[in-house]
Amino acid sequence: MAVSVAPNPVTEAGRAEAAEYDAILLASFGGPEGQDDVLPFLRNVTRGRGIPDERLEAVSHHYRAFGGISPINAQNRALKAALEAELAAQSIDLPVYWGNRNWDPYIPQTLQDIYDAGHRKVLMLTTSVYSCYSSCRQYREDIGVALTETGLAGRLRVDKVRQYFDHPGFVAPFVEGTSAGLKTVREALGAADGSRDSEIRVLFSTHSIPTRDAEAAGRSEGEPREFEGGSAYVAQHLANARAIMAAVAPHVAWDLVYQSRSGAPHIPWLEPDINDHLDAIAAGGEGRQAVKGTVIVPLGFVSDHMEVVWDLDTEALDKCRELGIEAVRVPTPGVHREFVAGLVKLISERTVDRNLAQRPHATDLGPWYDVCRPGCCENFRGAKPVIAEAGTGESIVLGATHDAYPDATAERQGTSAPGTEA
Numbered sequence: 001m002a003v004s005v006a007p008n009p010v011t012e013a014g015r016a017e018a019a020e021y022d023a024i025l026l027a028s029f030g031g032p033e034g035q036d037d038v039l040p041f042l043r044n045v046t047r048g049r050g051i052p053d054e055r056l057e058a059v060s061h062h063y064r065a066f067g068g069i070s071p072i073n074a075q076n077r078a079l080k081a082a083l084e085a086e087l088a089a090q091s092i093d094l095p096v097y098w099g100n101r102n103w104d105p106y107i108p109q110t111l112q113d114i115y116d117a118g119h120r121k122v123l124m125l126t127t128s129v130y131s132c133y134s135s136c137r138q139y140r141e142d143i144g145v146a147l148t149e150t151g152l153a154g155r156l157r158v159d160k161v162r163q164y165f166d167h168p169g170f171v172a173p174f175v176e177g178t179s180a181g182l183k184t185v186r187e188a189l190g191a192a193d194g195s196r197d198s199e200i201r202v203l204f205s206t207h208s209i210p211t212r213d214a215e216a217a218g219r220s221e222g223e224p225r226e227f228e229g230g231s232a233y234v235a236q237h238l239a240n241a242r243a244i245m246a247a248v249a250p251h252v253a254w255d256l257v258y259q260s261r262s263g264a265p266h267i268p269w270l271e272p273d274i275n276d277h278l279d280a281i282a283a284g285g286e287g288r289q290a291v292k293g294t295v296i297v298p299l300g301f302v303s304d305h306m307e308v309v310w311d312l313d314t315e316a317l318d319k320c321r322e323l324g325i326e327a328v329r330v331p332t333p334g335v336h337r338e339f340v341a342g343l344v345k346l347i348s349e350r351t352v353d354r355n356l357a358q359r360p361h362a363t364d365l366g367p368w369y370d371v372c373r374p375g376c377c378e379n380f381r382g383a384k385p386v387i388a389e390a391g392t393g394e395s396i397v398l399g400a401t402h403d404a405y406p407d408a409t410a411e412r413q414g415t416s417a418p419g420t421e422a
C-alpha cells in the first residue's frame with residue numbers, strides 16, 4: 001500500500017521512563033444489549049437533539065430485528081482485549097478501562113472506577129476517528145460534564161488521543177478490504193481481468209451529519225482554514241478515499257456518500273444519501289456508463305456495528321440487489337492486527353515516543369491535532385465543559401491544562417514539545 005509507517009526508535013528503557021499517563025480510557029458510543037434496553041438507549045442518544053419520533057421508531061426496529069442487541073458492545077470488549085494484549089506485547093504497562101457515552105458501562109462510572117483504583121492521569125482513545133461534533137467534541141464534552149458531575153474535576157486529568165482518521169493502522173484494513181472487494185465484484189461480473197472496471201464504482205460511505213456541524217468541524221478562531229468539500233469532516237474522508245484508491249485501483253471511479261441521516265427533513269445534512277446515489281449511478285448518464293458493480297467501503301466506522309450491519313448490509317445491499325448491481329461491503333477495521341497495533345502506536349506517541357515529526361499519517365491533512373482549538377466543532381446548543389481544548393478556562397478547571405499548547409499550529413509544526421504538557 002502507498003502509506004508508510006515511521007520507524008519506531010523506542011527502547012525498552014525509554015518506555016518505562018516516559019510513561020506519564022497511568023490509565024487508558026477506551027471511550028465508545030455504547031449500544032443496547034436486549035429488547036428492554038432499546039428505548040432507554042435511544043432516549044440517551046437523542047436527549048436534547050430533536051430527533052423526530054418517526055426516526056426513533058424506525059431505528060428501534062433496526063435494533064429489534066437483532067434481538068435488541070447492538071453488536072457494538074461485544075466489538076468493544078474484543079477491542080479492549082486486543083488492545084491489552086498488544087500493549088503487553090509492547091511492554092507498555094497501562095491498564096485499559098472502557099466507558100460509553102450512551103450505555104453501560106457509562107463514562108462517569110468508569111472515571112470514578114479509574115480514580116478509585118488510584119489513577120490520576122488518563123489518556124482517552126475514542127472509537128470515532130474523524131473531526132465533527134459527534135465524533136470529537138461530544139466525547140470531549142461528555143468527559144468534561146462527567147468530571148464536573150462526579151466531583152472529579154481538578155483531581156483526575158483526562159487527555160485525548162488525536163483524531164486518527166488517516167493513521168495507517170486505520171487506513172490499511174480498508175486498503176486490504178477494498179482490494180479484496182474489487183476482486184470479488186470483478187469476478188461476479190465475469191471480468192476478473194478488470195475489463196469491466198468502467199462499470200464498477202467504489203462507494204465510500206460515512207455517517208451523514210448536519211451541514212452546519214460539518215462546517216464547524218476542525219475550525220478554529222484565528223486560523224480560518226479552507227477545506228476541500230467545505231469542511232474538515234468531508235476533506236478528511238476525501239483524502240482517505242483518495243489514498244485508498246491510489247493504493248488499490250487508481251483508474252476505478254469512486255464517490256463519497258452518506259448514510260444514517262436523521263433529524264428534521266428541512267435541516268440540511270451531508271448528501272448524497274447512499275441509496276439515492278445507487279439509484280443514480282445504476283441509471284448512468286452524464287457521460288458515464290450505468291454502474292453494474294460496486295464496492296461499498298464503510299470508511300466512517302471502526303467496527304461492524306448497527307449503522308453498518310443495518311444501513312449498509314440490509315438497506316444498501318438490498319437496494320443493490322433490486323437494481324441488479326453486484327455489490328460487496330468491505331469490513332471495518334474491527335480488531336484487525338494492523339488497526340490494533342496502530343492504536344497502540346497512537347498511545348505510545350503520547351507516552352514513550354513523543355517525536356512529533358514521526359507521527360504516522362496516510363494523507364496530507366494529518367497528523368491531526370492532540371488538542372482542539374477553541375471553537376472547533378462548536379456545540380450550537382450551548383457551551384459545556386470540555387477537555388482537550390487549547391486555552392479554555394474550563395479545561396484548566398478540569399485539570400487538563402494545555403499551557404504547552406498556546407496555539408495548536410505551533411504544536412502541529414513541532415515547535416512546542418508535548419513532553420512538557422503536564
Ligand SMILES: CC1=C(CCC(=O)O)c2cc3nc(cc4[nH]c(cc5[nH]c(cc1n2)c(C)c5CCC(=O)O)c(CCC(=O)O)c4C)C(CCC(=O)O)=C3C
Binds near residue numbers: 059261
Ligand atoms: C458522525 C457519527 C458517527 C460516527 C462516529 C462514531 O462512531 O461515533 C456515529 C456513530 C454511531 N451512531 C450510532 C447510533 C445512533 N446515532 C444516532 C444519531 C446521530 N448520529 C450522528 C452522527 C454519528 N453517529 C448524528 C449527527 C446523529 C443525530 C443526533 C445527534 O446529533 O446526536 C442515533 C439516534 C437515532 C438516529 O438518528 O439514527 C443512534 C441510535 C452508533 C451505535 C451503533 C450501534 O448501536 O451499533 C454509532 C457507532
Ligand SMILES: [Fe+2]
Binds near residue numbers: 207
Ligand atoms: Fe450516530
